[in-house]
Amino acid sequence: MPTRLSSYFLKTLREDPADAEVTSHKLLVRAGYIRRQAPGIFAWLPLGLRVKERVERIIREEMAAAGAFEVHFPALLPREPYEITNRWTEYGDGIFRLKDRKDADYLLAPTHEEVFTLLVKDLYSSYKDLPLTIYQIQDKYRDEARPRAGLLRGREFTMKDAYSFDVSDAGLDASYNAQRDAYERIFSRLGLEYVIVKADAGAMGGSKSEEFLHPTPIGEDTFVRSAGGYAANVEAFTTVVPEALPIDGQPAAEVFDSPNTPTIATLVELANANHPRSDRAWTAADTLKNVVLALTYPSGERELVIIGVPGDREVDMKRVEAAFSPAEVEPATDEDFKRNPGLVKGYIGPWSPAGAVLGLESTTGIRYLLDPRVVEGTAWITGANIDQKHVFNLVAGRDFSADGTVEAAEVRAGDPAPDGSGPVELARGMEIGHVFQLGRKYAEALGLQVLDENGKLATVTMGSYGIGVTRILANIAELNNDDKGLIWPASVAPFDVHVVATGKDEVAYEVAEALCAELEAARLDVLFDDRAKLSPGVKFADAELIGVPKIVIVGRGASDGLVELWDRRSGERTEMSVADAIAAFRG
């Protein structure tokens, strides 16, 4: 039986909801797919459920093809497993916590690594049982500081999360690649463009991590890519190290007076005015900016570190956070400066007439890390560690050295890709999938070991693989619409055909009824607009809003056995016989 609109649970809205900003949110609410319950939390209506199920079906098919088994965990979990891995604490305000009647702590799971690990530990003891990949499609809960954009960043969202278990690193690679391949097939079938970017793996201690980003202006992640195929998260981008320059023959360093130079621009201006260079003017790129940061480690230990970057580049806090993770990073405070009188605020540099205050021969004991571009033989204008004095022609490797390098400077369009594939551009993307080699972190913490072929206990190595189901759905909606409404790709459309009966002639309804029966017999999901006493304009507008890609209009030609095939995407309407219409869908 077709789904009849006259009695379906559906109300479309004529106007955009006031609380929606992005297209997918507006249209999904207007067309009756979802309703908001609380910030970032939505109810799913029949149409929405159908699309969600279709997205999930594609994922299930590809998971099965990749040899993964579906399981299902509760969203409501006890505190203990997360306590063992320290994530109860690490997640901070990011998780929903609650207590039962006995005052015991529970949480709504933000992700399920712990319980999957424990499940395998429960049941498996031998290497012969591995490899294993299991997954679930489950609602996740994260108490986001700012949910936004409807389904695109919710506090409740549906995720497919898979976990692989292997004895060997090679096995993990294979499991990882199987999931990665499955993701490529899934996104291709969904018609979602994606780029695979190297992701920062530091935070979770894993060895390898890649994100699937869907390029879109409303994306929240900035990534870089080159025409030659390089793609990376900004945090994971590595700077191309230039060739070292000869030190011999470079002029000696000179200290100069530099009062009132609060910015790099004023410093450059003053240097050009008072100490011009013969071959070319000084620019911001000739200056070395030294920034003092305070790192706070999870242990509570606090460490100052100074990073030096070319003056024409800002320090990118996201990159810095990634570089020093899991430490928290903040700018040094006035207190910090007071405790370190060797640091002259505004005039910090890796050198001093009185002896090095920064770098390897540091007298301050503060680590000094440099941007990779500051290679041996490069000359810089930088602070002299004396109030109101800077120094120029300060040569790396001759006049100063550092304790290492750090990826802290911002990435800019035009920077060379590290793999030599050309200059990069910056683009916005939204994370729709993430594959991650976790390694043995969780297995170690939770004691997941199996006997190997030598009868010795071996700690299992794991991967975790996530796809944001509801986010994918929103991205598809974001991509497939026009000013009239949604236009679903056939692979995820809530119905295969939308039959609209219209006109005052009873025959139209009879012909439409028969047509629906034929289409159903051909195993198509049919939505039948059988609403009588409703003007045609309303039905057409609803059909366009709902967005089933194939529409059949049964109206004025019905008594002659003619119907119109209406392609929602192209807008094209073709009149044909009922038999031809059926044949078109069968073919």
Next chain:
RNA sequence: CGGGGCGUAGCUCAGCUUGGUAGAGCGCUCGCUUUGGGAGCGAGAAGUCGCAGGUUCAAAUCCUGUCGCCCCGACCA
């Protein structure tokens, strides 16, 4: 947490500056007409103007506080 905007009928909004009977369009109910692009006419139902205090003869409107929502940022996989 910082910045901005908004809370009035089921929905989208006007009214607030300058205090004086609570409004429109859509939706909903009933009747008649209408049926290829969100129909017409007529008759209706429907709101503690977010909440609390204050000023005033009188508060949707002015003042104070508070709660909530949306957006930008911070944060976040």
